[in-house]
Amino acid sequence: MQSEDYERKARKFIPGGVNSNVRLxxxxICFSHARGSKLYDLDGNEYIDYALGMGPTILGHAPPSVIQAVQETLSLGQLFAGQHPLELELAELLAAHIPSAERVRIGLTGSEMVQAALRVARAHTGRPGFIKFEGQYHGWFDNVLVNHSGPANDPAGELPFPIHLQTAGQAVSATTDTHVLPWNDLGAVARLLAARGDQIAAIITEPVMCNTGALAPRDGYLQGLRELCDQYGVVLIFDEVITGFRLGLSGAQGKFGVTPDLSTFAKAFGGGFPVAALAGKAEIMDLFGAGSVNHSGTYNSNLVSIAAGIATLRELTADDGALFSKIAATGEDIMSGIRDAARRHGANLKVLGFGAVFHTLFTDAPETYDYASYKRADAARQKRFMDALLPLGIRPTGRGTWFVSAAHSGEDVDRTVAAVDQVLRAG
Ligand SMILES: Cc1ncc(COP(=O)(O)O)c(C=O)c1O
Known part of the structure; x- marks a missing residue:
């Protein structure tokens, strides 16, 4: 097995044999190449890929238009420590479609953009704290990497929740301004703001909780956050690193009709290349331009990333975003196929979310709406299900989230649903 051989050798030089702990x-599996909806490993196995690089390759792998744009750009140079006209073109494209984007700053990763958002929110309000929600992920830096995994707290217990650090070596001091609440519970936010609103600079939320399930906001929840932020002078940040340019041209903010003050984007709009953005109100974002708030990065707006972003957005924005309807329809076909198979085999397999990003889990709960309700699902069954799909050539993310691309075909849908049926039939 060449993948196993690779792993044995890699472990001697690369801790754990991987370069992102998520992959531990x-x-x-060591992959040789990828095209469209398929991944191929060193042993010649083919997989229909629903991990899509953890979301980014929304046009599929190696999409010709993006690859060509990147190749053409390579001959122009890489980095100028200065500006290039293409970065303005990318910023204009982003601003044209993101409702909250009066200004746009471009960076490389979602983690960095989240930090920039929190920093500028603190500067704008003169307050130190922020609220994040249990089960949500906003990157791997110390102040936000809390209460994302591990045991759930009781939402009816004491709030804010005690901070659960997520890694050895994490600076406790970095979390002193982090306040963690249960998601989808407006009352919890209202109570905390009533008690300490004058210390809270920002609320940061995934508008759809995609890092724990693919949980939709309850009716009125995002609007309620908007109103509470307005009441207490708090900056509302939507972390659209997953939902941006995946749930539609205007992201979750467009889909749910709620405009945050700031929002972070990465993944899908780069088509698989490293590029990220922070978009938001001029009044807040101009603090970067005035030089009073630092956002830096040697590789920010390198030409390859910018060219990939423009080429991807050109495809995604063509025909008023027609590709999003195609992606959603493909995903909905898979979702309903999985639901039918679950019914046929009497499995308590539930499918949550949207066509472009959905989640499968085994639960008897009537509603899964926050981290605590998610944690009541059967994790062991989930793992068996995911492990059984892989040898059949179906590769969702290990945690049970499925990303759908424009490259997935009707044949992929049929093969995927047949594989799910086979796994559920076996019990
Ligand atoms: C919602 C969200 N925010 C931030 C991040 C961090 O982005 P990156 O991995 O590009 O640093 C992720 C990554 O999965 C994410 O899902």
């Missing part, structure tokens, strides 16, 4: 949990 996945079965070790």
């Amino acid at each position: 949990a996945a079965p070790t």
Whole structure:
């Protein structure tokens, strides 16, 4: 097995044999190449890919238009420590479609953009604290990497929740201004703001909780956050690193009709290349331009990333975003196929979310709406299900989230649903 051989050799030089800890949990596979909806490993196995690089490759792998744009750009140079006209073109494209984007700053990763958002929110309000929600992920830096995994707290217990650090070596001091609440519970936010609103600079939320399930906001929840932020002078940040340019041209903010003050984007709009953005109100974002708030990065707006972003957005924005309807329809076909198979085999397998990003889990709960309700699902059954799909050539993310691309075909849908049926039939 060449993948196993690779792993043995890699472990001698690369800790754990992987370069992102998220990959430690996945079965070790070493890939040779990828095209469209398919991944190929060193042993010649083909997989229909629903991990999509953890979301980014929304046009599929190696999409010709993006690859060509990047190749053409390579001959122009890489980095100028200065500006290039293409970065304005990318900023204009982003601003044209993101409702909250009066200004746009471009960076490389979602983690960095989240930090920039929190920093500028603190500067704008003169307050130190922020609220994040249990089960949500906003990157791997110390102040936000809390209460994302591990045991759930009781939402009816004491709030804010005690901070659960997520890694050895994490600076406790970095979390002193982090306040963690249960998601989808407006009352919890209202109570905390009533008690300490004058210390809270920002509320940061994934508008759809995609890092724990693919949980939709309850009716009125995002609007309620908007109103509470307005009441207490708090900056509302939507972390659209997953939902941006995946749930539609205007992201979750457009889909749910709620405009945050700031929002972070990465993943899908880069088509698989490293590029990220922070978009928001001029009044707040101009603090970067005035030089009073620092946002830096040697590789920010390098030409390859910018060219990939423009080429991807050109495809995604064509025909008023027609590709999003195609992606959603493909995903909805898979979702309903999985639901039918679950019914046929009497499995308590639920499918949550949207066509472009959905989640499968085994639960008897009538509603899964926050981290605590998510944690009541059967994790062991989930793992068996995911592990059984892989040898059949179906590769969702290990945690049970499925990303759908424009490259997935009707044949992919049929093969995927047949594989799910086979796994559920076996019990
Ligand atoms: C919602 C959200 N925010 C931030 C991040 C961090 O982005 P990156 O991995 O590009 O640093 C992620 C990554 O999965 C994410 O899902």
